[in-house]
Amino acid sequence: MSETLTEIPGGAGAAIVLDAGETVYLRNTFGEQVVDTWALSRADPSEVLSVEHTRRMNGRLYPKAGETFWSNRRHEMLKLAEDSFPGTHDMLVACCDPWLYAHYGCPPGHANCRDNFLTALRTLDIAPPPVPNPVNLWMNVPVSGEKVDITPPLSRPGDHVCLTALMDVVVVFSACPMDITPINGTDCTPRSVHYAVRPA
Numbered sequence: 001m002s003e004t005l006t007e008i009p010g011g012a013g014a015a016i017v018l019d020a021g022e023t024v025y026l027r028n029t030f031g032e033q034v035v036d037t038w039a040l041s042r043a044d045p046s047e048v049l050s051v052e053h054t055r056r057m058n059g060r061l062y063p064k065a066g067e068t069f070w071s072n073r074r075h076e077m078l079k080l081a082e083d084s085f086p087g088t089h090d091m092l093v094a095c096c097d098p099w100l101y102a103h104y105g106c107p108p109g110h111a112n113c114r115d116n117f118l119t120a121l122r123t124l125d126i127a128p129p130p131v132p133n134p135v136n137l138w139m140n141v142p143v144s145g146e147k148v149d150i151t152p153p154l155s156r157p158g159d160h161v162c163l164t165a166l167m168d169v170v171v172v173f174s175a176c177p178m179d180i181t182p183i184n185g186t187d188c189t190p191r192s193v194h195y196a197v198r199p200a
């Protein structure tokens, strides 16, 4: 199948409008890139994909192919229809934000996933809700007993996921700009990812 792929440059974000039944294919083109992912109901943007509710409803810390992501009103929002990666996708850690980069001593203005989320929604004239905790696709956050670690990713070039909308949604992706810690690889270099929308 030939389809047109749209680039999300490393460190940037994008909002994608999906009708129920449509699927977004997301490719980790160069591997090791974390993509923070949110979803909002278009009927009421205060209904959002909730990792807290998803962990509860699925009874798991990590999403698995075939499972759904649930909203903060316990509706099924998105299905993880395909996942080529045998590892895990984090649902524990908040997105990077201006205060995290300040914590690391960066000057103000560093790109961050929080601002990418807010900016992407404003391009669609959607008033953003309080920033939900994202699904951090390909982010490697192993849990051992009570310890949570943040370690370099294990994802490979060309790994992909397919997310199918189970209601009319906006999906927001942020190719995480983190270049201080090795969550996007030990060379600390954010890289592009690519996506395409597939019909129902």
Ligand SMILES: [Zn+2]
Binding pocket: 036, 095, 096, 097, 112, 113, 114, 175, 176, 177, 178
């Ligand atoms: Zn980030």
